[in-house]
Amino acid sequence: xxxxxxxxxxxxxxxxxxxxxxxxxxxxxxxxxxxxxxxxxxxxxxxxxxxxxxxxxxxxxxxxxxxxxxxxxxxxxxxxxxxxxxxxxxxxxxxxxxxxxxxxxxxxxxxxxxxxxxxxxxxxxxxxxxx
Numbered sequence: 001x002x003x004x005x006x007x008x009x010x011x012x013x014x015x016x017x018x019x020x021x022x023x024x025x026x027x028x029x030x031x032x033x034x035x036x037x038x039x040x041x042x043x044x045x046x047x048x049x050x051x052x053x054x055x056x057x058x059x060x061x062x063x064x065x066x067x068x069x070x071x072x073x074x075x076x077x078x079x080x081x082x083x084x085x086x087x088x089x090x091x092x093x094x095x096x097x098x099x100x101x102x103x104x105x106x107x108x109x110x111x112x113x114x115x116x117x118x119x120x121x122x123x124x125x126x127x128x129x130x131x
Contacts, residue, residue: 023037023130023131024129024130025118034054036103043068047071051084053118053121060086064085079114080104100120101118101119103117115127
């Protein structure tokens with residue numbers, strides 16, 4: 001019962017904020033491209049990002065929590081990078097960080113487009129992104 005209450009509180013808290021799209025990304029492909037949508041939650045205390053990865057095998061959600069203003073500052077400087085965490089992210093006793101990815105892109109054309117990669121799910125996604 002405790003777990004159910006905690007889950008309900010987390011869900012209620014996470015849906016109380018409006019999200020704004022930061023970047024829409026896709027991997028080059030001859031078929032259906034993998035896509036990554038990066039959204040920023042409307043939180044007043046931190047920058048909370050979600051990365052929705054959609055590919056032919058399914059979809060995964062990753063998140064990052066950064067100091068307030070970090071996303072705006074990085075985008076202004078022409079890049080965005082972060083660890084991409086999941087609810088299963090953990091550092092084991094051997095020091096390995098598991099179930100975690102990395103997202104990093106930089107500006108190509110005066111901030112109009114970005115390119116880089118996301119390493120997650122055991123894959124590397126080369127991506128091109130637009131705001």
